[in-house]
Amino acid sequence: MDYYVDALLRSNPTANPNTTDLRATRPEIARILTSGLRGGDVPEPERTYMAQVVAARTGLNQAEADKRVSDVINQAKTALDNARKAAAKLSLWLTASLLIGAFAASLAATEGGYVRDNWNPGLTGR
Secondary structure (H helix, E strand, O other): OHHHHHHHHOOOOOOOHHHOOHHHHHHHHHHHHHHHHHOOOOOHHHHHHHHHHHHHHHOOOHHHHHHHHHHHHHHHHHHHHHHHHHHHHHHHHHHHHHHHHHHHHHHHHHHHHHHHHOOOHHHOOO
16 A cells, blocks of 8 residues: 555655655655566656656766666566576475475385384394
8 A cells, every 4th residue: 555655645856856855765666666576567657756766866867867777677677587486496396305205205104014014023033
C-alpha cells in the first residue's frame, strides 16, 4: 500500500528541490524499484520521477540523471537474475541431495533388515 500512497502524494521534485527530503525519498524510491522490478520492469513515468528526484538531489542534468536511473535499474535486474539463477541451482542441488539421502537410507535399511533376519546368536563367539 505504501507504493500507492506514495504515487498519490508524489510532488514534482523539480519545482522545489529543497523540499525533497532524503529520509522520505529513499524508502519511496526503494518501493518504486521493488514494485517495478517485481513486475519485470520499472514503468516509464516512474523512471522519469526517479530521474527528477536524482537530478534534484545530486545537481545532475536530466539526461545524466536518466542515464544513472537506467544504469541502476539494469544493475538491479542483473542482480535479481543472478539471485534467481542461484536459487534455481540451489533447489536442484537440494533435490539431488535429498534423493541421494533417500537412496542411501533405503540401502542401509535393506542391509540392516538382512543382518537382522540372518543373525544367529550361536555364531557370535560367546
